[in-house]
Structures are given as C-alpha cells and as structure tokens.
Amino acid sequence: MVSTDSWFRSLRFRLTFWNSLVLLILVGLTLLGLRAGMSLALEHELDLLIKEDARETAMFWERFHATPEAITEELRRKSLSHEERGWFGQIIGPKGEVLFRTPSTPISFPQGALDSNGPVSFGRFRVVEVSTEKLGLGVGRVVVGSSIDFIQSDMDQFDDLILVAWLLMVIIAPGTGYWLAGRATRPIGEILRTAEKLQPGRLSERLSLSGAGDELDKLCLVINSLLDRLTTYFERQKTFLANAAHELRSPMAAIRAGVEVALHRDRTAPEYREILEDTAEECAGLSMLVNQLLLLAEMEGKLWNEVTPPVRLDDLARQTISMFQGVAEQNQIQLVPNLLPVSIGVNIHHLRPILNNLLDNALKYSNPGATVFFHVGVDPNGSDSALLSIQDTGPGISPDELSKLFDRFYRTDIARSKDGNRTGTGLGLSICKSLVEGHKGTITIESALGKGTLVLVRFPIATEVG
Amino acid sequence: MKLLVIEDNPTTGKHLETGLCEAGHEVLWIKDGKRGLDQALTRQFDAIILDLMLPELSGMEILGKIRIKGDRTPILLLTALGSIEERVAGLQAGADDYLVKAFAFPELLARLESITRRTAAPAIVHEIGLIKLDLSNRRVTSGVTELQLTPTEFSILELLMRQKGHVVTRKMLCEHLWEADWEGTTNVIEVHINRLRSKLEKVREPTMIQTVRGRGYTLGLN
Known part of the structure; x- marks a missing residue:
C-alpha cells in the first residue's frame, strides 16, 4: 500500500530536502566568501587612498613648509572634503614633535610617529605613515588615517543584499526542487497505482511508458x-x-x-x-x-538441490532394457543397447521414470521389424556431460507435433490411435522434461517423418567422490 | 498378528479393518492420533499401520514418540504425500516401510509381512500343484519335467508362489524384478506372464496363473 502518513519518507521529499540543503549551504558559503572578498577589497582600496593622501600631504609639506598657514589650510580642506570618511592627518617633525594635526584626529590617537609604515588598524581607523626627507629639514613623517566606518556601512548594505538573496534561495530552491522531483517521480506513482490494481487472476494491465527511454x-x-x-x-x-x-x-x-x-x-x-x-x-x-x-x-520449474550420490546411468539403463525387453520381443522390435559406463548425480527415483518413459515411447511408436538403438555414454561433444540417446526407426513426428511434444496432456495423433481407449496420460514427456531440467540436464527430440525419432538427454557427469 | 491401525478416514479405516481381519489378523482401529499413541505405547502389537495425516497429533509425531521410547514395533506408514522427500523423511524418522495412498490391498499385506518377517528365514523351496521351485539352485520342476525359465520368468514365478493364495499386483512384480515400479500403460509384465503360462501348459501343469482384472495375478489350480 502507498501510505500518505509517511510523506516525509517519500522519494520526492527526500530528493527535495537533500538537494535544497546542499544547495543552500553551497550558496550560503559562496555568499560569505564573496562578502569576505569584498570587505578585503574595500579595505585595500581605502589603504591605497590614504597612502596617496599621505604622499600628497608629504609633498605639500615639503613644498610649503615655510608657510604653516597654507599647510593648516590644506589639512583643513582635506579633512573637510573627506569628512564622511573621517579623514585625519598629522605631520611630525624630525624630532618627533607634532607640527600639524587636524582637529578631526581622534583624541586617543597618539601624538607622534607610528612605528610601522604599512597601513595598520587603529581602533575604527586605518592609518598609514610616510617618511619625508627634504631640504635639510631632517626626516619628517606624515600620518594619515581614515575611518573604516564607511566600509562597514557598505558591508552592512551588502549583507542585506546577501541575506535577501539567500532567503530567496531558501524559498525558491525547495519549491522548484519539490516541483522537479514531483515531475521526475510521477511515473513511479503511476507504477505504484497500476501495480496495486494487479491481482494474480487479473494481470491484464500494463505500465505505460513515458517514451523518454530513461x-x-x-x-x-x-x-x-x-x-x-x-x-x-x-x-x-x-x-x-x-x-x-x-x-x-x-x-x-x-x-x-x-x-x-x-x-x-x-x-x-x-x-x-x-x-x-x-x-x-x-x-x-x-x-x-x-x-x-x-x-x-x-x-515442475524446480531445481533438485539435494546432494545425490552418483548413480551409474548404464546400470540403470540395463534395468530399463530388462524391463522392456519382453515388450520389444513381443512387438518384434529389435532393441540394440550400447551401454558405456558413466555416472551422474541424479536422484534414482527421478532417473528411472525418464529412462522408462523414453524407451516405452520408442517401442510404442515403432512398427514390427523396426530397430531401437539405446545408447548411454560420455557425450562425444563435451566430455563433462553424460549422453543418453534413444533412436527409433518409427514413423517419426511432424514438425508441427514436435513443437507440442513437451506440452502437458498433449498426445500425437499416432499416440491417440495406438493407445485406443486405454490411452496414456499425455504427461510422460513433460514429466521427463521437468525431471531432466530439474537435475540440470537437457532433453531434445529430433524427428523426421518416415525416418524415425532421436531423443537426446544430457546430464552433467558426477564427479566421483573419493 | 496383532495389528494397530491409526487412520482417521472412516472409509479407509473400515476397509483396512475388514481386510486385515479377513486376512487372519487381530485388528485395533483407532481414529485419532492421541489415542493411537496411547495404545501404541501401552499395548504390545506385532505391527502398527500409521496414517501420516491425522487430527491433533500427526503421524510423524506419533512415529517420533514411539521410537524415542525405544519401542521397535514395526511401523508401516500410509501417506497421501508421495514426494520423494516426504518418503525419505518418514523412513529417516524410523518407519520400517511406507505405502503411498491409494495402494492395492495385496501390497499392504505383502509389506506387512515383509516388515514383520525379519527374523524368520524365507523358505528355500516353494511348492504348489506339481511345481517345485528351488531357490538354492534356481530350478523349477513340474513333476519330473524341468522347466526352462528365463531369470525374469523365474522371479515372477517365485513371487507368485511365495504369495500363493494371494493376489500379486503388477507393481509388486515390477518392484520384485527391477527394484522399482513402472507406472505406465504398457504392461511390461504381461508378456512374461504369457510365456510362463505357455511353458506351464506345455507340461500339462495343473497350476495356472490367473489374471485378476484390475488387480494383478494369482496362482490357482486348474
């Protein structure tokens, strides 16, 4: 039965769930990576800007060091124009004294030189220092800093975008996934519904193909x-x-x-x-x-799996011949045996009816004066099987009848006319076939009208124990 | 012989009882497994005829319980299940022999005799009418004339003489001659019987083989 209560166990749900989960994690990780990259890029950009500013300021100071008003004015102009960036700067003389300092400089920022050149972080600021050496003024240093708050606000905006994108994914991925999985598994549902309707007595329904060849x-x-x-x-x-x-x-x-x-x-x-x-x-x-x-x-349709001690096929054939010798003589049929030793692992109670039935048939359908050859030995066409062949010179069987010979209850016209009222059951050959095949053997019948019939039975040769 | 028959089918049971009584045996017929087992364990019988499919207690269980007590009373199984595995299972569980239903009554008598006769040595010489069959030298004579019989004819005559007064079925003859029955429409025995008959007639032997329609053959006086 297809139960609806275990919906979360359905193939459709599981496909959607795992697919969406993996997709959302991957997209989430990608977005986070993107965010980190962007943050780094913005910082790098800011570093380049403040380096430029520092170099510019240094050059300005080198040029206008004689007019401090101009420098103060330049620094004021810069800090004003870059106000939203929280720009500040200070110029430090050769002796470490602070020559100029913008009012926008954070109060906590140390008055004096930094110990490193590269851009460094100071609180919520990025700071850079360049050295300058000109006109015998000695080594001066220019420190320029800029707030990273604008990066933060950019990143906050970006985060909002990322979150929206991801939330959209959360909605879209399972939705489309569920729809696609539904499309893909719909034939399974049809298979289930059709299969549910099938009954042993009513097997006429067939599953319909989508034609996709999948x-x-x-x-x-x-x-x-x-x-x-x-x-x-x-x-x-x-x-x-x-x-x-x-x-x-x-x-x-x-x-x-x-x-x-x-x-x-x-x-x-x-x-x-x-x-x-x-x-x-x-x-x-x-x-x-x-x-x-x-x-x-x-x-019928079964394989005999029990371990069966090997039996001598030729010995059993001798018994069968002894059983039918009298009948053969009575019907003036010459029975020509050629029995060579060979052992097979076939249950003796199953082997006897095979031999008896086949010889009985050969004798029954042979006319007086005919000959029946009964041969047992190793198969010349494959030394790992034993061959039993019974050949008669009887009237033969037409190809049409030959194909039905192993059908249960089938009797040839000759069988019907010969047996008269006390007819055989018509089961002999189908029993032979299922017995032979149940013991991993094969049985074939070749026949030509007017010439006779040849029955060939092959069994795997038993490997002698000990 | 004192026989216990455990069989639930009323018709089969009734006919078994009548047939065995008429064959000169003392028969106790029990219809269910439980009481059957009680009887088997409390009283002494020469043989037990046990049906496999019984209400309450199955034949196999009864068989097991009898044998576990160390009781070696000969047991003949009657079974409707004829597959080889089932027959093997019955024999392995300690039955002395089995008969697949539907069996011919003479077969039942013959099997009973063979499972209870284990100690007594079979006779070497059989005689009926003027015929004398000697198993020691495999010679058959009618009065002073010696009959030339084929081994098959000899064996047929031997079984008929051993069972004189009783019907011998084709199946019994087949099993006696070739160790196994031949279940087919071709009568593989008839031709030998006919030859044997004509050999007996030739020496004007008063004993003749009678055909019992639908059942088999028996030796009788002309």
Missing part, C-alpha cells in the same frame, strides 16, 4: 515483461488444472456409473464381481494419473 521506462519494460511471463505461466497453470480435472473426470465417471448401476437392483455375485473389477481397473488408472500429477508438481 531508467523508469526501462523499469516499466522489465516489469511489463515480468507480467507477461507471469500471465503466460498462470494461463498455463489454469489450462493444466482444467485439463487435469478433465482427465480425472472420465475414470471417475466410469466408476460412478458402474457403482450406481450395480446398486440399482440386486445382482448375482459374478455381476458384482465384474463391476468391482471394472472399478479396480479404473482406480488403477486414476492412481497412475494422480501419481504423475504429483511428480510434475514436485519437479
């Missing part, structure tokens, strides 16, 4: 082909069940008719005996059919 389309294709196979399998099982019921019905009908007629009126002992004998005969047929059905159910 992974989801491939998934749909795989699921659809699985559904196709399941449908075929269920249809086969249904047909099989119906056929089995039909096959059970005729002996049952015969038994019931016999019993009811017997009970209809009083009869003589021999009459009762005959009816009971009929019943016993029909029961034997029923037993055989039921046992074959059980054997099919036991092995």
Whole structure:
C-alpha cells in the first residue's frame, strides 16, 4: 500500500530536502566568501587612498613648509572634503614633535610617529605613515588615517543584499526542487497505482511508458515483461488444472456409473464381481494419473538441490532394457543397447521414470521389424556431460507435433490411435522434461517423418567422490 | 498378528479393518492420533499401520514418540504425500516401510509381512500343484519335467508362489524384478506372464496363473 502518513519518507521529499540543503549551504558559503572578498577589497582600496593622501600631504609639506598657514589650510580642506570618511592627518617633525594635526584626529590617537609604515588598524581607523626627507629639514613623517566606518556601512548594505538573496534561495530552491522531483517521480506513482490494481487472476494491465527511454521506462519494460511471463505461466497453470480435472473426470465417471448401476437392483455375485473389477481397473488408472500429477508438481520449474550420490546411468539403463525387453520381443522390435559406463548425480527415483518413459515411447511408436538403438555414454561433444540417446526407426513426428511434444496432456495423433481407449496420460514427456531440467540436464527430440525419432538427454557427469 | 491401525478416514479405516481381519489378523482401529499413541505405547502389537495425516497429533509425531521410547514395533506408514522427500523423511524418522495412498490391498499385506518377517528365514523351496521351485539352485520342476525359465520368468514365478493364495499386483512384480515400479500403460509384465503360462501348459501343469482384472495375478489350480 502507498501510505500518505509517511510523506516525509517519500522519494520526492527526500530528493527535495537533500538537494535544497546542499544547495543552500553551497550558496550560503559562496555568499560569505564573496562578502569576505569584498570587505578585503574595500579595505585595500581605502589603504591605497590614504597612502596617496599621505604622499600628497608629504609633498605639500615639503613644498610649503615655510608657510604653516597654507599647510593648516590644506589639512583643513582635506579633512573637510573627506569628512564622511573621517579623514585625519598629522605631520611630525624630525624630532618627533607634532607640527600639524587636524582637529578631526581622534583624541586617543597618539601624538607622534607610528612605528610601522604599512597601513595598520587603529581602533575604527586605518592609518598609514610616510617618511619625508627634504631640504635639510631632517626626516619628517606624515600620518594619515581614515575611518573604516564607511566600509562597514557598505558591508552592512551588502549583507542585506546577501541575506535577501539567500532567503530567496531558501524559498525558491525547495519549491522548484519539490516541483522537479514531483515531475521526475510521477511515473513511479503511476507504477505504484497500476501495480496495486494487479491481482494474480487479473494481470491484464500494463505500465505505460513515458517514451523518454530513461531508467523508469526501462523499469516499466522489465516489469511489463515480468507480467507477461507471469500471465503466460498462470494461463498455463489454469489450462493444466482444467485439463487435469478433465482427465480425472472420465475414470471417475466410469466408476460412478458402474457403482450406481450395480446398486440399482440386486445382482448375482459374478455381476458384482465384474463391476468391482471394472472399478479396480479404473482406480488403477486414476492412481497412475494422480501419481504423475504429483511428480510434475514436485519437479515442475524446480531445481533438485539435494546432494545425490552418483548413480551409474548404464546400470540403470540395463534395468530399463530388462524391463522392456519382453515388450520389444513381443512387438518384434529389435532393441540394440550400447551401454558405456558413466555416472551422474541424479536422484534414482527421478532417473528411472525418464529412462522408462523414453524407451516405452520408442517401442510404442515403432512398427514390427523396426530397430531401437539405446545408447548411454560420455557425450562425444563435451566430455563433462553424460549422453543418453534413444533412436527409433518409427514413423517419426511432424514438425508441427514436435513443437507440442513437451506440452502437458498433449498426445500425437499416432499416440491417440495406438493407445485406443486405454490411452496414456499425455504427461510422460513433460514429466521427463521437468525431471531432466530439474537435475540440470537437457532433453531434445529430433524427428523426421518416415525416418524415425532421436531423443537426446544430457546430464552433467558426477564427479566421483573419493 | 496383532495389528494397530491409526487412520482417521472412516472409509479407509473400515476397509483396512475388514481386510486385515479377513486376512487372519487381530485388528485395533483407532481414529485419532492421541489415542493411537496411547495404545501404541501401552499395548504390545506385532505391527502398527500409521496414517501420516491425522487430527491433533500427526503421524510423524506419533512415529517420533514411539521410537524415542525405544519401542521397535514395526511401523508401516500410509501417506497421501508421495514426494520423494516426504518418503525419505518418514523412513529417516524410523518407519520400517511406507505405502503411498491409494495402494492395492495385496501390497499392504505383502509389506506387512515383509516388515514383520525379519527374523524368520524365507523358505528355500516353494511348492504348489506339481511345481517345485528351488531357490538354492534356481530350478523349477513340474513333476519330473524341468522347466526352462528365463531369470525374469523365474522371479515372477517365485513371487507368485511365495504369495500363493494371494493376489500379486503388477507393481509388486515390477518392484520384485527391477527394484522399482513402472507406472505406465504398457504392461511390461504381461508378456512374461504369457510365456510362463505357455511353458506351464506345455507340461500339462495343473497350476495356472490367473489374471485378476484390475488387480494383478494369482496362482490357482486348474
């Protein structure tokens, strides 16, 4: 069932959540980096400006040192024009005495020289010092400072921008992400809805493909082909069940008719005996059919996984030949065995019906005077498998019938006409096939009309223990 | 023999009881597993016929409980489950033999006999009518005439003589001759029976093999 309560566990939500989280962190880090870079750039800019100012002032002082009024006026002009920058400056004589000092100079700022040249921070100010040496005045120094408050206000503005941008991301990223994830996962929702509707008895629905050829389309294709196979399998099982019921019905009908007629009126002992004998005969047929059905159910589509001690295929074949030798002689069929030693790891109770069924078929459909070759040995085309081949010179099987030979309950026309009323179950070969394949073997039948039939069974050779 | 039959199906149970009584056995038929186990543990039987699918206590459980007590009474399992794994499981749990339902009654009798006969040595010489079958030298004679039989014919006759008076099914003959049954429509026994018959007729042997329709063969006097 698709539950709605665990919405936060949905693929769509998780995709959106993690994607947005990563995106927001990355964008946040980028913005912070940008901010730090900008702050550094502004500071650097300010440093260049105050250096320039300091050099300018120094040059001015060198030139107009004789007229202190001009210098005072120049410093006043500068501090006024750069007022919003909190500009200040002072000129220090060779002996360290303060010659000029703008009124805008912070009171706490030391009267005298700095000890370093480069721009340094002093409280909320950047300060720079340049030396000057001219006209025998000795070494003088000019100190110029500027407030960093304007950088701060720029940065504050920038921070607002960053925050707005980031908040927009917070809204947009999960929103679009959720929408995109929804689009991407919509086919999954459809798959779920369709799959929910599927019932073992109603497998006609198929998932629709988007046509994009993406992974989801491939998934749909795989699921659809699985559904196709399941449908075929269920249809086969249904047909099989119906056929089995039909096959059970005729002996049952015969038994019931016999019993009811017997009970209809009083009869003589021999009459009762005959009816009971009929019943016993029909029961034997029923037993055989039921046992074959059980054997099919036991092995159908299954792999025999139990460890099976190796058996000599040729020894078992000898037993089979001994079992059918009499029948062959009676039908004037020459049975030509060629049994070479080979061992296989096949359960003996499964191997016997295979050998018996195949030889029985070969004898059943051969005409008097025909020959049946029964060969057992190592497969000449692959030394790791054992080969059992039964070749008859019978009437052969048409290609059309050959393709249906392994179908359950299928009987060829010849089988029907030969067996007459006491017909076989039509399960023999399908049992053989599932038994052979259950033991990792293969079975193939080749046939040519008028020439005969060749049955080939291959099993992996058992590795002898010890 | 004193036999305990634990079988819940009323029809099967009734026929088992009647059939075994008529075969000369003393039969106690119990319909459920619990009482069946009580009887098996408190009284002495020559053999127990145990159905596997029982209400309350399954046949396998009963089997286990009997064997865990050290009781070695021969047990014949009746099972509707015929797969090889299930049969193997029954034998491993200590059953002496098993019969898959639906079985022919003569098979049940033969199996009962074979699981209870373990100590008594089987007879070497069988006789019926004028036929004398000697297992020690594998010779068959009718009066003074020696019959030339193939090994298959010899084995068929041997089983028929061993079970004289009883029906021998095709399945029993197949298992006797080739260790396994052949479940197919082709009657692989018939041809040998026919040959055996004609050999018996040739020497005017009064004993003949009778076909019991739907069941098998039996030896009878002409």
